[in-house]
Each structure stands twice: as structure tokens, then as C-alpha cells.
Amino acid sequence: MKIDLHVHSKHSIRPSQWILQKLGCPESFTEPAAIYRIAREKGMDLVTITDHNTISGSAEIAHLPGTFISEEVTTYFPEDGCKAHVLVYGINEVIHRELRAIRENIFDLVCYLRQEEIFHVLAHPLYSINDKLRIDHFEKFLLLFANIELNGARDDYQNYCIRKITDKLTPGIIENLANKHGIEPAFPEPWFKRLTGGSDDHSSLNISRQYTEVREAKTREEFFQGIDAGKASVIGKGSTPQVLSHNLYGIAYQYYKRKLNLESKVGKDPVLRFLDSCLQANSDTEDKLVPRLIHSWRDRKVQKQEKGGQIQDILRFEAHKLLKDNPKLRDFPQKGNSKIENRAGRWFDFVNHVSNRVLVHFWDTLVNNSSGADFFNIFHSLGSAGALYTVLAPYFVTFTVFSRDKQFSASSLKHFSIDNQSRSDKPFKLAHFTDTFYEINGVALTLRRQLKFAKESEKDLAVVTCDSENHPAMDGVRNFDPIGVYGLPEYPEQKMFIPPFLEMLNYCYDNEFTQIHVATPGPLGLAALAIARIMKLPIGGTYHTAIPQYAQILTGDGNIEELVWKYTIWFYQQLDWVLVPSKSTGDELIEKGLDPAKVRLFPRGVDTELFHPSKRNPSFLRNRFRTGDGFKLLYVGRISKEKDLQLLVRAFDIIRQKFPEAELVLVGNGPYLQELKALTFGMRCTFTDFLDGEDLASIYASSDLFVFPSATDTFGNVVLEAQASGLPIIVTDSGGPQENIIPNKTGLIVKAGNLESLTGAIEGLLADQLRLKEMGKAARLYVEKRSHELAFEKTWLIYRDCGNDVEQEMAAAI
Structure with missing residues (x-):
């Protein structure tokens, strides 16, 4: 005999999910008769309905064969108000009234159910209904209940943890818990738990997804006796965030379909037709969907939505366009595609595509109005973004709930010392979000090295990035196609990519990352922050680019710099560590x-092996770049205004009057290249473009002095590379590079932006060749113990230790 022991109808009217509360709709909108029909069609031998604190749903089908009356009773721990749900079976109106009178106290409720010998089951014991569930409550559940549910609306891992914990219970464990809480179990063999299964369906989309089977039972009485005897099997599978979100969308759609009387419009509107097929169980028109859609689009022209329209108009337009342009998605709801995972996955694709297009509309409006200082439309766009958040709220809610429940389930498993490989004990998996992975800069090179060392040392590091170019696949790198690409007028080469948020959220959940690290405060960083908050994960960040100063240099506007500073501090203040x-x-x-x-x-x-003084090869510079044999000043890095290269050129122009054989070599590329070439016209100046590997190592070692005039860099990898190659260094007194030398021993520190200070330092070293050589030797010795491998191991320990601190705070809350 098979029974789905946990199903809701339209009589469950008080939703626990926030999004349903906001919509003002019931927790379920399914007709009891529909539940009966669907359950019997799916092979259930008996049908019952377990609405919250009412038997109205069960009573409505009580006249049909193979039914019995049940309900899901809400109860509370009196000491702190922690809520629990208890499934009660085979009752009547009199028992229901008595349950209502005593249900507020879980101890009174359980006592009554035992005295009256009413079969009951604790529902979803690891699901925190009102965010008050703690380990102590779960321990009390084990003392109060003989029967525990594996819930079809909860994650498979949660059900796995319940099985593991209940399988390993012993008389000794129960005795210790009874002594701890002062609760004496009122049933025999309290360490032996009977498990039941139910779908916990609220939308009719998942009825009988999970159910209980007692093979030898022929009657309801034999069925429950079989459970008591430990002969029951739980058949089916748990849920996922996509499946539960699909369920919530189904409830909302069914609610609005009834409230707005949309039934008569479904056959006339292609979007409503699609929604009906995806969000209504057993739609009787699925096989007619495609011909109707084709006919509809042939006879109806959808006008392009003007920018600045209402969010609902934009959503409708994008939905129409997507279904029209995507036959694979459009044809999906036909018969043969009724498996719930397929329907939930296809619905996810639909929502993802439409919301991405709406988000692009939002960004288009925001960017266009920002350039014109149209603040009215900017605020209108922000309002549209808020409305889009509401549309996507079912996914945000379910990913949050499932992530929280996984963490609590893992803590419970660890608490009972049952599984040494529980999630809490596994090595952490780090997702590193960066928007510069494919660029040519020190940050990107460092991250590529970290990825290489992580793979060699079997550490779980994944790089998450977003770039529009078709880059070759790399192990450990997940590149998402951006939904929008925006250029910066002041910096054409620098692009801003808008990431596909739902896809990233789903990727992080599926890969079970335990920590998130972000290396950008841009759109990708905001996505990472939101994902960490939704998944209840520790999140840290790296501040490696002086964005406010760059903004000031590129725009010449101090107000812009101050505005960017405010945003930057706000962003990093949201992180757990920086x-x-x-x-x-x-x-x-x-x-x-x-x-x-x-x-x-x-x-x-x-x-320190690649960059070495032994790579000195003056002929390399002569043959490839046609340089002379004079003293060579070297700069390596991005050719851009914020590097203060115009100051270096001015200093060189003065120096070459006194040292005519001196040469300036600039390695790199960037938006300032052509302007800088014009400034150096007629000087002994060589531009090599971007170099790396052995070529770059030869350039370093074959030069005589490294000059880095930037006042905005937070670190400067090139300063270490130059010292490893045996070069003395000149840096400014602003930013991080000054901390990478030993002043007056491996290099000199000059006043930032000061031509006289920079010129004097260069001339002084050119005039003292002995000091220059001694500094070069000292520079090499200084960096010999700063290998990339050692730096990565130390950084990994920082990631782990910071994450552990945050996780301990979270665990303390549990």
C-alpha cells in the first residue's frame, strides 16, 4: 500500500514563506478533489490531506473511496516559542477540536496523542520553521516522537542526516538525552525510530514525489501497524531550490489566475498559456500549446517596449519575445515533459532569461540617465530593480532556506559524532570571484598562479568570472557569459560586465562552496556578496586596486572620487574580512x-627562478628592439594615466641632458600608449608592448634601474620582479610599492608627483655606479625568500582561518 502522507490543499491558508505572505495568497491553492485525482493517478492507494490546523480539506473528499481525515498541527516549545509541525492521522471533528485546544504546548500535545493512541509523525525535524530551531530542540524531538518524517519538500541531504542520526541512536544516547532534558520517553524502545515519507506538496505540482509504502498492508489499519513494526519504506526523493521555487511560483500563479479571473484569457495569450502549462499540474491543453502559440504570434504583433516602461510591461514583452525566439523552450511543456525536475529546470531557464533581459533594460536606463544626470529616471530604474527582486524572490527564499537547513543538518550530524565526513568537517571549497582574470595585470597573474598551486596541492579553489570573449576552457575556472557589457567613456578598454545572477547562484549551490572570496566591488562583486548572504556563507575580499584615485585621475573630478570612496567603503564594510x-x-x-x-x-x-640576474642579455635588447648600449631606465606595467608616466617622461627629458646615453624602456600596453609615444618623440625611448616569460625576465635583468612612479598602486608585483632580477628600485611615498623595498638599501622612495624629487633620485644613482650595484645585489637577497608557492600557502591559511572564525560565530548561533 502506498500513501503520500503529507499534502496540502487550498484550506492551508496561512503561508509560512515570506514571498507568499507578501502576495497575500494562501499557502496552497489546490482543490482537494484535484489532490485526490492526481494522487490516485500517480498510484496512491489511499489519499489524505494534511492542511495546517484544519481538517476541511480532508473532509471535502471524505465521501470518496480510499480516503481518511488528517491534519498538520502547529505546536510550540513553551520556553522559547520554537515552532514544530506534527502530522496527525485518522482523526475526526471531535479530535480536531481537542487538538486545537491543546496544540500551543508541544508537551501537552504529545501527551494527548499518546493517551488517545492517535498515530502521529513529527514533520521535517531539521527544518527551522520560524528560525528558532536549535540542536537542543532536535534532541527533545528524539525523546518525544517515535515516528519521524523524511520530507519531499526538503533537501535530500537533510533527509540523509535524519536517516544517519536515527540509525545510530542507542539506548545509551537516549538515556543521556533524557537526563539532560528531564524528559522521559513515553513509548517503548525510543532509540528505534520509524520513518515515513510525504511530498509536503502545496501546489499540486509535486504530489506523490515522495510517499510511504508498506507492501503487505491491505487496509489503513494494517498500513499504520506496518509503520509501527518498522516495515515501511520511504520512496521518492527530496527537493531542490529549483523544484521548491517552481512550487512557489505555481502557488502564486494559481492564486492570481483565480483572483484576476484569468481562465478565459489563457487560451488567447501566449505567455499565460505557457505559464499555465508550466505552473498548473496536469494541464489538459499541453498538447495544443504549440499550435496555439504559433497561431497567436502569426496574428498578433508584439510592439517593442519603450525604455522606461513599467516593470510588468517589460516582463511581458521579454517573455513574449523569448517564447517566440526560442522554439526549444516554447515546445517544452508538451506531453512527455512532465517530470518535475525537467519542468522546474525549464521554468528556471525561462525566469533566468526573462529576468536577465529586464536587468539589462535596468542597466541601460541607469547608465544612460547617469551620463545625463537624469535623477528622476535613475530613481525610477532603481524602483524597477526592486520590483524585479520581488519577481525573483522565490529563488532567493528557497536558496536561502536550503542553504541554512544544510548547515543546520551538518551541525546536527557533527553534534552526534556520527559522520566524520559531514559538511562541517570537509576541507573548505573556495569560490574566488574576479572580473580581471583574463586581463594582463599583476592581479590576474597572481590569481592564475594561485589556481595552479591549488591544483598541485589538491586544494579546492574555483575561479568565478564573467567575460564576453570566447576563452579556452580551463580547469578550475567558470566563466559566465555576461548579460550586458558596458564601456567607460573615460577608459574605453575597461569594460563592465553584468553577470547572470541566478545562474551564478545555482552554480555556487550545486558546487557546495563553503566560502566566497571577491576581488572586485563591481557588478560581479555585488553578485558574490548577494550569493554569500543568500547561502549563509562567509565572504572575504581583496582590495587591490585604488579605484577612487583612478576615478579622479580619469575624470578630473574630486566629487566623483569622493562618491566612489563612499561606495567602496560601503561594499567592503559588508564583507567579513578584507x-x-x-x-x-x-x-x-x-x-x-x-x-x-x-x-x-x-x-x-x-x-625567483624566472626573474634572476643571470638572465642579463644586452644583445636581446639590441637585436629585438634596436636599443643602444647606454644606461637603461625600466618601467614595466600598464600604460595608463594613473601610473603617472608623464612625470617619468618629464624626468627623463631632464636627465638625458646630463646623461645623453641614457635610455628609457617601457614594457606594457594600455589606453595612454599613443599619447605617451607622442610625448617621447625624439627621445631615446623604447616601447616593447606586452612581454612575459623569458622575454620579460631578460628585459628586467638587462636593465640598470627600475622606476615605478605610480602613486595609486596598492602593491606592485613588478617591484618584486625587478628586485628578483637584481635591479635597484625607485618608488613613490604613496601606495603599497614602498613597502616592498628596503629604503636606501634596495631602492629609494621619492615624493609622489614631485618632478624634482624623482629626477634627483635617478641622477644620484646614475652618478654613483658602485651604490647602484650594491643596491641591486641587496634587492636580490631581499626577495629570495618570497616565492609564489610560500605566499600562496600563507594566503590559503588566511582564507581558512578567517572563514573558520565566521563559521564558529554561525555555529554558536545554532
Whole structure:
């Protein structure tokens, strides 16, 4: 005999899910008769309905054969109000009234059910209904209940944990719990738990997804006797965030379909027709859907939605367009595609595509109006974004709930010392979000090295990025196609990519990351922050680019710099910790308002084998770049305004008057290249474009002095590379590079932006060749113990230790 022991009808009227409360709709909108029909069609021998604190649903089908009356009783722990649900079977109106009178106290309720010998089951014991569930409550559940449910609306891992814990219970464990809580179990063999299964369906989409089977039972009485005897089997599977979200959308659709009287319009509107097929169980028109849609689009022209329209108009337009342009999605709801995972997955694709297009509309409006300072439309766009949040809320809610429940389930498993490989004990999996992975800069190179070292040392590191180019696949890298790409007028080469948020959220959930790290405060960083909050994960960040200063240099507007500073501090203040490459960078963030307790200094390394004085090869420069034999000043890095290269050129112009054989070599590329070439016209100046590997190592070692005039860099990898190659260094007194030298021993520190200071330092070293060589030797010795491998291991420990601190705080709350 098969029975789905947990199903809801339209008589469950008080929703526990926030999104349903906001919509003002019931927790279910399914007719009891529909539940009966669907359950019998899916092979259930008997049918019951377990509405919250009412038997109205069961009573409505009580006249039909093979039914019995049940309900799901809401009860509370009197000491703290922690809510629990108890499924009660085979009752009548009199028992229901008595249950209502005593249900507020879980101890009174259980006592009554035992005295009256009413079969009952604790529903979803690891699901925190009102966010008050703690380990102590779960221990009390084990003392109060003989029968425990494996719930079809909850995650498979949660049900796995219930099985593991109940399977390993012993008389000794129960005795210890009874002594601890002062509760004496009122049933025999309390360590032996009977497990039942039910779908916990609220929308009719998942009825009998999970059910209980007692093979030898022929009657309802034999069925429950079989459960008591331990002969029951739970058949089916748990849910996923996509499946439960699909369920919530189904409830909302059925509610609005009835409230707005949409039934007569379904056959005329292609979007409503699609919604009906996806969100209504056993739609009787699925096989007619495609011909109707084709006919509808042939006879009806959808006008393009003007920008600035209402969110509902944009949603409708994008939905129409998507279904028209995507035959695979449009044809899906035909018969043969009724498996719930397929329907939930296809619905996810539909919502993802439509919401992405709406988000692009939002960004288009925001960017266009920002350039024109149209603040009315900017606020209108922000309002549209808020409305889109409501549309996507079912996914945000379910991913949050499932993530929270996984963490609590893992803590419960660990608490009972049952599974040494529980989630709490597994090595952490780090998702590193970056928007510069494919660029040519020190940050990107460092991350690529980290990925390489992680793979070699079997550490779980995944890079999550978003880029529009078709890059070759790489192990450990997940590149998402952006839904929108925006250029910056002041910096054409720098693109801003808008990530597909729902896809990223689903990816992080499926891969079970235990920690998130973000290296950008841009749109990708905002996505990472939201994912961490939804999944209840620790999140840290790296501050490696002086974005406010860059904004000021590129725009020449101090107000823009101040605005960017406010946003930057706000963003990093949301993180659990912030890694900085230099003390000066950390001090600057703290001065601007960042909590000092969040700041951590992390190490950086250099490839001391690749970059080595032995790579000196003057003929390489002569043959490839046609340089002379004079003294060579070297700069390596991005050719852009914020690097203050115009100051270096001015200093070189003065120096070459005194040292005519001196040469300036600039390695790199960037938006300032052509303008800089014009500035150096007629000078002994060589531009090599981007170099790496052995070519770059030869350039370093074959030069004589490394000059880095930037006042905005937070670290400067090239400063370490130059020292590893045996070059003395000149850096400014602003930013992080000054912390990577030993002043007056491996290099000199000059006043930022000061032509006289920079020129004097260069001339002084050119005039003292002995000091120059001694500094070069000292520079090599200084960096020899700063390998990339050692820096990565230290950084990984910082990731792990910071994450553990946050997880311990979360565990303490549990």
C-alpha cells in the first residue's frame, strides 16, 4: 500500500514563506478533489490531506473511496516559542477540536496523542520553521516522537542526516538525552525510530514525489501497524531550490489566475498559456500549446517596449519575445515533459532569461540617465530593480532556506559524532570571484598562479568570472557569459560586465562552496556578496586596486572620487574580512571608514627562478628592439594615466641632458600608449608592448634601474620582479610599492608627483655606479625568500582561518 502522507490543499491558508505572505495568497491553492485525482493517478492507494490546523480539506473528499481525515498541527516549545509541525492521522471533528485546544504546548500535545493512541509523525525535524530551531530542540524531538518524517519538500541531504542520526541512536544516547532534558520517553524502545515519507506538496505540482509504502498492508489499519513494526519504506526523493521555487511560483500563479479571473484569457495569450502549462499540474491543453502559440504570434504583433516602461510591461514583452525566439523552450511543456525536475529546470531557464533581459533594460536606463544626470529616471530604474527582486524572490527564499537547513543538518550530524565526513568537517571549497582574470595585470597573474598551486596541492579553489570573449576552457575556472557589457567613456578598454545572477547562484549551490572570496566591488562583486548572504556563507575580499584615485585621475573630478570612496567603503564594510596587499593600503581604508577589525595583510610572492640576474642579455635588447648600449631606465606595467608616466617622461627629458646615453624602456600596453609615444618623440625611448616569460625576465635583468612612479598602486608585483632580477628600485611615498623595498638599501622612495624629487633620485644613482650595484645585489637577497608557492600557502591559511572564525560565530548561533 502506498500513501503520500503529507499534502496540502487550498484550506492551508496561512503561508509560512515570506514571498507568499507578501502576495497575500494562501499557502496552497489546490482543490482537494484535484489532490485526490492526481494522487490516485500517480498510484496512491489511499489519499489524505494534511492542511495546517484544519481538517476541511480532508473532509471535502471524505465521501470518496480510499480516503481518511488528517491534519498538520502547529505546536510550540513553551520556553522559547520554537515552532514544530506534527502530522496527525485518522482523526475526526471531535479530535480536531481537542487538538486545537491543546496544540500551543508541544508537551501537552504529545501527551494527548499518546493517551488517545492517535498515530502521529513529527514533520521535517531539521527544518527551522520560524528560525528558532536549535540542536537542543532536535534532541527533545528524539525523546518525544517515535515516528519521524523524511520530507519531499526538503533537501535530500537533510533527509540523509535524519536517516544517519536515527540509525545510530542507542539506548545509551537516549538515556543521556533524557537526563539532560528531564524528559522521559513515553513509548517503548525510543532509540528505534520509524520513518515515513510525504511530498509536503502545496501546489499540486509535486504530489506523490515522495510517499510511504508498506507492501503487505491491505487496509489503513494494517498500513499504520506496518509503520509501527518498522516495515515501511520511504520512496521518492527530496527537493531542490529549483523544484521548491517552481512550487512557489505555481502557488502564486494559481492564486492570481483565480483572483484576476484569468481562465478565459489563457487560451488567447501566449505567455499565460505557457505559464499555465508550466505552473498548473496536469494541464489538459499541453498538447495544443504549440499550435496555439504559433497561431497567436502569426496574428498578433508584439510592439517593442519603450525604455522606461513599467516593470510588468517589460516582463511581458521579454517573455513574449523569448517564447517566440526560442522554439526549444516554447515546445517544452508538451506531453512527455512532465517530470518535475525537467519542468522546474525549464521554468528556471525561462525566469533566468526573462529576468536577465529586464536587468539589462535596468542597466541601460541607469547608465544612460547617469551620463545625463537624469535623477528622476535613475530613481525610477532603481524602483524597477526592486520590483524585479520581488519577481525573483522565490529563488532567493528557497536558496536561502536550503542553504541554512544544510548547515543546520551538518551541525546536527557533527553534534552526534556520527559522520566524520559531514559538511562541517570537509576541507573548505573556495569560490574566488574576479572580473580581471583574463586581463594582463599583476592581479590576474597572481590569481592564475594561485589556481595552479591549488591544483598541485589538491586544494579546492574555483575561479568565478564573467567575460564576453570566447576563452579556452580551463580547469578550475567558470566563466559566465555576461548579460550586458558596458564601456567607460573615460577608459574605453575597461569594460563592465553584468553577470547572470541566478545562474551564478545555482552554480555556487550545486558546487557546495563553503566560502566566497571577491576581488572586485563591481557588478560581479555585488553578485558574490548577494550569493554569500543568500547561502549563509562567509565572504572575504581583496582590495587591490585604488579605484577612487583612478576615478579622479580619469575624470578630473574630486566629487566623483569622493562618491566612489563612499561606495567602496560601503561594499567592503559588508564583507567579513578584507585582505590588503600593504599596510599603507589598509591604513587608507581604515582612515576612510572601514572597520579596522576586518583588515588583514596578505603576503605576495615572486618567481625567483624566472626573474634572476643571470638572465642579463644586452644583445636581446639590441637585436629585438634596436636599443643602444647606454644606461637603461625600466618601467614595466600598464600604460595608463594613473601610473603617472608623464612625470617619468618629464624626468627623463631632464636627465638625458646630463646623461645623453641614457635610455628609457617601457614594457606594457594600455589606453595612454599613443599619447605617451607622442610625448617621447625624439627621445631615446623604447616601447616593447606586452612581454612575459623569458622575454620579460631578460628585459628586467638587462636593465640598470627600475622606476615605478605610480602613486595609486596598492602593491606592485613588478617591484618584486625587478628586485628578483637584481635591479635597484625607485618608488613613490604613496601606495603599497614602498613597502616592498628596503629604503636606501634596495631602492629609494621619492615624493609622489614631485618632478624634482624623482629626477634627483635617478641622477644620484646614475652618478654613483658602485651604490647602484650594491643596491641591486641587496634587492636580490631581499626577495629570495618570497616565492609564489610560500605566499600562496600563507594566503590559503588566511582564507581558512578567517572563514573558520565566521563559521564558529554561525555555529554558536545554532
